[in-house]
Amino acid sequence: MDTMRETDMPTGEELHPDLISSVHADMPAEEMLYDLAELFRIFADSTRIKILYVLFEAEMCVCDIAQVLGMTQSAISHQLRVLKQAKLVKFRRDGKTIYYSLADDHVRTIIGMGMEHLCE
Amino acid sequence: MDTMRETDMPTGEELHPDLISSVHADMPAEEMLYDLAELFRIFADSTRIKILYVLFEAEMCVCDIAQVLGMTQSAISHQLRVLKQAKLVKFRRDGKTIYYSLADDHVRTIIGMGMEHLCE
DNA sequence: CTTTCATTTGAACAACTGTTCATATGTTAT
DNA sequence: ATAACATATGAACAGTTGTTCAAATGAAAG
Secondary structure: OOOOOOOOOOOOOOOOHHHHHHHHHHOOOHHHHHHHHHHHHHOOOHHHHHHHHHHHHOOEEHHHHHHHHOOOHHHHHHHHHHHHHOOOEEEEEEOOEEEEEEOOOHHHHHHHHHHHHHOO | OOOOOOOOOOOOOOOOHHHHHHHHHHOOOHHHHHHHHHHHHHOOOHHHHHHHHHHHHOOEEHHHHHHHHOOOHHHHHHHHHHHHHOOOEEEEEEOOEEEEEEOOOHHHHHHHHHHHHHOO
């Protein structure tokens, strides 16, 4: 509701008023952009990336993943929790052990995209 | 150089020894996975996502971006620095103002990929 | 040169994140 | 029951991150 002119203004804080309002109108909802950042945050840790990479090849139980990555079972379990909540991995129970696997192929695509960007 | 058998072992910490060694062999270099996580870390902040989204539409100067996002010029400048270092944006100077724009189309693809994952 | 404006930079602080350690849950076998 | 094992969870701690504030560049104009 501001009544500022589009030309000949004091230029206090904005240099290109019409560009600003045009761009602002085309922005996705605040919440969507927040969710997007939150999604990328999941991939923003090398332990989680490693876990996902491991699961590219086969479903695996927690202690095997820990073994492959040379990390504590507890640390892996904590990260699997994050991946689980983000719906990036799924799991099934077989007796005492729990097998984790990729939830869908989107994970592969997103990580592949990142890899492609790096290798250039 | 451990000489453990592949069958009939005490199962101290690993449940599936051959799977472990096979998967471990197929893993990309430690450093590569670290770099990959670092790349996603750039996208893992909603301010940076917003900046990139704004630059989808047009090149823009710092104060205009700040205006669109309703944030301090200083905050935007700090984040542009991060994006610049990651080679995700480039800039040109025109007198006093500096115009930022997307470095290449990879940014668009990666963010698009994330969006696609969210909208399902 | 001095002023003004766009931007950058550094220090400081609060908020967040990942790992560790100890402990709890849940399952199987004895 | 109890023991052994795979996994999960909570608290705590160090390390990292994003914003703010104040001050510093750097460029154009008077």
